[in-house]
Amino acid sequence: MALTQEQLAAKMEELKAFIEENKNVDGPLMPIMQKAQESFGYLSIEVMTMIADALDIPVSKIYGVATFYAQFSLTPKGDNIIQVCTGTACYVKGAQAVLDKVIEELGIHSGETTADGKFTIQDTRCLGCCGLAPVMTINEDVYGRMVPGQVKGILDKYRAL
Amino acid sequence: MKTIAELYARCEAMQPKMAVRRGLAQIEKDGYRRHVLICAGTGCTSSSSLKIAAALEENLKAQGLENDVKIVKTGCFGLCAVGPIMIVYPEGTFYSQVAVEDVAEIVETHLKNDKIVTRLVYSDEHTPKVEGQSVALSDTTFYKRQHRVALRNCGFIDPECIDEYIAMDGYKALAKVLTSMTPDDVIKVVLDSGLRGRGGGGFPTGMKWSFAKKSVSEKKYVVCNADEGDPGAFMDRSVLEGDPHAVIEAMAIAGFAIGADEGYVYVRAEYPIAVRRLKLAIEQARAEGLLGKNILGTGFNFDMQVRLGAGAFVCGEETALLTSIEGNRGEPKPRPPFPAVKGLFDKPTIINNVETYANIAQIINNGAEWFASMGKDKSKGTKVFALSGRIQHTGLVEIPMGTPLREIVYGVGGGVPNGKAFKAAQMGGPSGGCIPASLIDTNIDYDSLAAIGAMIGSGGLVVMDEDNCMVDIAKFFLEFTVDESCGKCTPCRVGIRKMLDILTRITEGNGEEGDIEKLEELAYMIKTNSLCGLGQTAPNPVLSTIRYFRDEYEAHIREKRCPAGACKKLSNFYILTDKCIGCGLCAKNCPVGAIERLPKEDFPDKKLAPFTIDTSKCIKCGVCLGNCKFKAIIKK
Numbered sequence: 199m200a201l202t203q204e205q206l207a208a209k210m211e212e213l214k215a216f217i218e219e220n221k222n223v224d225g226p227l228m229p230i231m232q233k234a235q236e237s238f239g240y241l242s243i244e245v246m247t248m249i250a251d252a253l254d255i256p257v258s259k260i261y262g263v264a265t266f267y268a269q270f271s272l273t274p275k276g277d278n279i280i281q282v283c284t285g286t287a288c289y290v291k292g293a294q295a296v297l298d299k300v301i302e303e304l305g306i307h308s309g310e311t312t313a314d315g316k317f318t319i320q321d322t323r324c325l326g327c328c329g330l331a332p333v334m335t336i337n338e339d340v341y342g343r344m345v346p347g348q349v350k351g352i353l354d355k356y357r358a359l
Numbered sequence: 360m361k362t363i364a365e366l367y368a369r370c371e372a373m374q375p376k377m378a379v380r381r382g383l384a385q386i387e388k389d390g391y392r393r394h395v396l397i398c399a400g401t402g403c404t405s406s407s408s409l410k411i412a413a414a415l416e417e418n419l420k421a422q423g424l425e426n427d428v429k430i431v432k433t434g435c436f437g438l439c440a441v442g443p444i445m446i447v448y449p450e451g452t453f454y455s456q457v458a459v460e461d462v463a464e465i466v467e468t469h470l471k472n473d474k475i476v477t478r479l480v481y482s483d484e485h486t487p488k489v490e491g492q493s494v495a496l497s498d499t500t501f502y503k504r505q506h507r508v509a510l511r512n513c514g515f516i517d518p519e520c521i522d523e524y525i526a527m528d529g530y531k532a533l534a535k536v537l538t539s540m541t542p543d544d545v546i547k548v549v550l551d552s553g554l555r556g557r558g559g560g561g562f563p564t565g566m567k568w569s570f571a572k573k574s575v576s577e578k579k580y581v582v583c584n585a586d587e588g589d590p591g592a593f594m595d596r597s598v599l600e601g602d603p604h605a606v607i608e609a610m611a612i613a614g615f616a617i618g619a620d621e622g623y624v625y626v627r628a629e630y631p632i633a634v635r636r637l638k639l640a641i642e643q644a645r646a647e648g649l650l651g652k653n654i655l656g657t658g659f660n661f662d663m664q665v666r667l668g669a670g671a672f673v674c675g676e677e678t679a680l681l682t683s684i685e686g687n688r689g690e691p692k693p694r695p696p697f698p699a700v701k702g703l704f705d706k707p708t709i710i711n712n713v714e715t716y717a718n719i720a721q722i723i724n725n726g727a728e729w730f731a732s733m734g735k736d737k738s739k740g741t742k743v744f745a746l747s748g749r750i751q752h753t754g755l756v757e758i759p760m761g762t763p764l765r766e767i768v769y770g771v772g773g774g775v776p777n778g779k780a781f782k783a784a785q786m787g788g789p790s791g792g793c794i795p796a797s798l799i800d801t802n803i804d805y806d807s808l809a810a811i812g813a814m815i816g817s818g819g820l821v822v823m824d825e826d827n828c829m830v831d832i833a834k835f836f837l838e839f840t841v842d843e844s845c846g847k848c849t850p851c852r853v854g855i856r857k858m859l860d861i862l863t864r865i866t867e868g869n870g871e872e873g874d875i876e877k878l879e880e881l882a883y884m885i886k887t888n889s890l891c892g893l894g895q896t897a898p899n900p901v902l903s904t905i906r907y908f909r910d911e912y913e914a915h916i917r918e919k920r921c922p923a924g925a926c927k928k929l930s931n932f933y934i935l936t937d938k939c940i941g942c943g944l945c946a947k948n949c950p951v952g953a954i955e956r957l958p959k960e961d962f963p964d965k966k967l968a969p970f971t972i973d974t975s976k977c978i979k980c981g982v983c984l985g986n987c988k989f990k991a992i993i994k995k
């Protein structure tokens with residue numbers, strides 16, 4: 199899902215406008231970085247430099263914040279984001295076996311993206327639907343009461359997309 | 360709304376509209392005859408409750424019933440495991456596990472022809488199904504023993520409609536405070552109520568407010584901690600999703616008490632529904648003049664905004680949270696100075712948990728004595744717990760402080776499923792400890808739990824049964840804290856990792872004599888030397904499991920055996936030949952071809968010969984166990 203030059207330029211403009219609007223609020227950095235992460239899917243060096251210039255702070259400060267929080271990513275993510283919840287409720291109901299199966303199926307570890315750019319496995323602790331444990335989500339879709347045996351079938355649906 | 364009289368009039372005007380939901384017949388001439396409540400909390404939404412609401416809306420329109428039946432999308436009812444949940448008023452019919460396909464039948468049978476759809480009525484081990492009848496939500500075993508204060512409106516009102524909150528006496532506490540109380544009066548009521556922080560620390564809320572009030576500054580802040588980091592806990596999320604105005608009202612009251620005019624709510628980014636509802640509620644309150652300048656014509660100003668977390672557990676710690684709002688890496692700072700003296704942007708700040716705030720308006724309305732009459736000793740009021748794990752009824756429960764654990768597990772929770780034995784309850788998440796089966800009669804309050812090395816924490820209550828290995832659980836929590844340690848101080852950054860290395864070794868069968876003592880020594884060092892609460896409490900799950908399950912640690916270390924059969928490297932999969940019907944599903948799905956059929960001649964009276972697992976080839980992935988419908992595969 200790479201962006202075209204025009205899309206990229208439009209998103210840059212949008213971010214610039216957002217920064218203009220928010221740079222004078224108290225503590226503007228996090229909301230601006232969250233906006234950038236949301237529109238680009240990751241924080242490229244270009245984006246970080248632009249934020250730094252606009253707020254008149256060093257890029258190193260932005261890099262520091264970006265690497266502290268799990269939500270910010272410095273590399274592009276895959277088309278489909280897989281999260282297997284490893285919160286306590288899911289863990290005691292066997293989430294690890296589900297995660298192991300996803301890892302085995304895709305041949306990548308948590309936090310990595312497949313070579314074809316189709317899937318990223320993302321670490322998650324509690325999605326807030328512990329009643330359905332163990333829970334896996336792919337993008338917006340929620341799969342509750344998972345057993346390892348279901349993993350392949352579910353992944354195949356997204357492989358076919 | 361510009362005046363308090365208008366607020367009271369609005370509340371009055373709403374009463375006929377809420378009558379149906381209170382079980383009364385329709386009062387207004389053109390009012391709705393029925394209200395259908397559908398849970399739109401995170402749990403039910405992920406089992407498609409919104410699709411059900413949409414299908415219902417469409418169906419009602421098609422039949423011309425849209426002015427007869429009102430659809431109300433509520434916050435969490437608490438019983439997430441049997442969602443999606445639907446309740447039809449005035450009858451109070453309680454439907455569970457509703458599917459989109461059931462909508463047409465509910466409309467035809469119930470909403471048009473006034474007959475209950477028995478098939479969909481909620482039932483459990485104590486409430487059998489009776490044709491044509493439904494148990495009321497409040498009469499189910501899950502609800503009967505609960506006492507709802509913080510969750511009072513959750514699952515009853517539409518959280519996106521400020522008028523429904525006002526109908527439930529919303530914002531009257533704020534009005535009362537602004538017109539007939541001084542800041543000191545407010546603080547005294549909160550102090551007298553005995554309310555203690557629900558975010559984990561249990562610090563007396565009134566005392567915190569009085570410190571902030573005493574700090575002299577032209578600018579102060581009120582902050583709400585909605586970071587809810589304990590994995591497996593979702594009380595705060597449910598309050599924000601189900602009753603956001605309760606938090607807004609309380610923060611304004613706190614602002615009045617300490618002399619602040621600005622508030623921040625710091626919410627976990629993983630809670631999109633809560634964020635959206637909270638933002639909407641703030642806009643509505645602003646539009647109604649309940650936030651902003653000159654609130655209700657009293658001259659009091661207060662406004663607030665929402666900030667999102669970005670996935671860092673340590674940001675639940677108050678000083679880290681405040682730095683994060685300022686736009687920094689969320690690293691904690693040493694206290695003192697406490698936030699009440701020097702907090703957000705270096706100004707005096709109070710920071711309280713969502714559930715703490717959810718109690719405030721009711722304490723103001725009903726009085727300190729009312730609140731203090733619930734609970735016991737130094738633990739007053741109620742506490743919400745997120746009950747999960749190996750338990751019949753997972754969900755949210757609110758009970759008076761001091762209720763015995765047994766009552767929660769067996770009374771409200773309905774016990775452990777599949778005939779397994781209760782082993783322990785883990786409370787307080789990564790900072791907490793476990794309560795073993797032998798102490799199940801312990802009362803759940805701050806002091807009783809502290810005495811046995813556990814804690815109330817923020818309210819996560821995870822039940823474990825005989826199949827859960829306590830060493831593995833301790834390791835699980837340490838993996839979490841290692842991941843989430845911010846790295847600022849060495850005892851936490853290096854010490855916890857060392858403890859995790861030892862635990863990993865033990866669970867993989869490489870434990871050595873003396874490992875338990877090493878763990879205890881490291882734990883002591885980390886607890887006493889870490890900078891913030893994360894490190895100071897991180898060893899707790901290990902210490903508490905060693906305290907109550909030392910024999911399990913020893914079995915791993917000395918016999919290289921996991922008594923619960925949970926540690927992969929120490930357990931094997933077996934097929935019970937008498938239960939195996941020889942269907943072959945396991946062999947078909949085995950990724951390494953480790954499962955083979957036994958010779959037929961050895962099993963003359965079986966139709967198909969059973970299978971067996973070659974443990975030398977087995978990679979212990981567990982696929983066979985997950986697939987077997989006959990419970991013929993075991994792990995031990």
Ligand SMILES: Cc1cc2nc3c(=O)[nH]c(=O)nc-3n(C[C@H](O)[C@H](O)[C@H](O)COP(=O)(O)O)c2cc1C
Nearest residue numbers: 556557558584587588675676677711712715892893
């Ligand atoms: C590592 C760590 C994580 C915490 N996480 C939370 C949290 O998620 N939610 C919360 O309300 N308090 C959390 N706390 C407690 C807060 O520091 C603080 O005590 C609390 O927000 C005060 O509010 P209260 O007095 O109303 O409980 C955490 C503390 C520590 C040390």
Ligand code: FES
Nearest residue numbers: 283285288325328
């Ligand atoms: S622990 Fe997995 S959803 Fe809460």
